[in-house]
Amino acid sequence: PYEVRYCPHCATELQPITLAEDGGDKERLRCPACGWTHWNNPTPVLAAIVEIDGKVLLARNAAWPGKMFALITGFMEAGESPQEGIAREVKEETNLDVQSTTLVGAYEFLRMNQVIIAYHVVATGQVQLSPELVDYRLYDLPELKCWPAGTGYALADWLRTRGHEPVFFTAEENAERRRGLDEQARPRRRQRIDDHGHSQRNRHPGPELP
Numbered sequence: 001p002y003e004v005r006y007c008p009h010c011a012t013e014l015q016p017i018t019l020a021e022d023g024g025d026k027e028r029l030r031c032p033a034c035g036w037t038h039w040n041n042p043t044p045v046l047a048a049i050v051e052i053d054g055k056v057l058l059a060r061n062a063a064w065p066g067k068m069f070a071l072i073t074g075f076m077e078a079g080e081s082p083q084e085g086i087a088r089e090v091k092e093e094t095n096l097d098v099q100s101t102t103l104v105g106a107y108e109f110l111r112m113n114q115v116i117i118a119y120h121v122v123a124t125g126q127v128q129l130s131p132e133l134v135d136y137r138l139y140d141l142p143e144l145k146c147w148p149a150g151t152g153y154a155l156a157d158w159l160r161t162r163g164h165e166p167v168f169f170t171a172e173e174n175a176e177r178r179r180g181l182d183e184q185a186r187p188r189r190r191q192r193i194d195d196h197g198h199s200q201r202n203r204h205p206g207p208e209l210p
Contacts, residue, residue, distance in 0.1 A: 004038045007031035014038060040113065046086045047073040047118040047151045049104065049158050052096060055138040056155075057127070059093065062134045067177040069137055071151045073116075086119050094136070095128035104158045107150040118154035145169050147177075 006013055012033040018025050029038040050057040050072055058069035074089035076082065087098040104118040127136060141159060146152040146168045156166035169177065 004029065004040075007034060007036045009036050010034045042113050042115045044076060044082075045073055045109070045114045045116050046076060046082055046089060047071045047116050047154060048086050048090050048098075049118065049120045049155055050090055050094065050096065051120065051122050052124065052127075052138065055140055056144060057094065057096075057123075058137055058139060058144075059129065059133045060135040061132060065178065065180045067179075068181065069135075070147070071118075071155065073151065082117050083119070086121060090121060090123055093130045093133060094123070096123035096125045098123050104154050107153055109150040114150075116150040116154065118151060118158075120158050145173075147174055 004014065010031065010033050012031050014029040015032050016027050017030040017032065018027040019030070020026075028040070030036065048071060057072070059072060060066070060069050072090055072093050074085070074093070076085040077088070080088065083101045086101060090096050090098050098121045100122045102120045104120055107116040107118060108114075109116055129136060141162055141164050144155065144159065144164075144166075146156040146159070146166045148168060152168070156168070159166045
């Protein structure tokens with residue numbers, strides 16, 4: 001995974017340095033020359049349960065195995081609200097226009113040092129996938145299966161609000177849908193492949209490791 005190794009202010013190599021903080025002594029990567037601290041705060045990631053004509057859209061990233069579909073996800077841009085950000089991501093990834101957004105919840109994704117902010121969105125239009133995505137499927141609610149990761153838990157919580165008890169992939173089923181994913185996940189600049197559903201470079205997180 002991508003790691004911060006040098007100070008962005010003076011280019012000195014960072015060192016693990018312990019200093020007193022509000023919660024007590026804390027070791028962090030700090031610059032021994034200018035004092036800059038790498039706080040390593042979790043990155044907020046937006047995720048969308050996209051509903052179109054009463055069905056839920058799940059998409060497959062080009063880097064994913066053929067059986068792996070998940071939510072639309074992405075990073076926020078500077079200057080936009082989470083609601084504006086998820087509407088933009090849905091438009092960029094699927095060409096759909098978001099008509100309404102409802103917060104589902106916030107979910108930890110410790111493995112990627114992310115916090116997932118999940119929304120249910122009602123969208124309209126004609127699906128046209130971005131180059132990052134190669135396939136999509138539309139599911140009736142009873143057909144959906146959830147995965148044991150941040151966006152999968154968001155999908156499960158939303159299904160409960162619609163009167164459906166969520167069904168999760170078994171460990172064997174989840175291993176099969178992920179087969180080959182770990183081998184494909186090579187370190188790239190600000191990329192992650194997750195079960196929120198896509199690998200994302202630069203501003204796109206897409207999904208978490210499903």
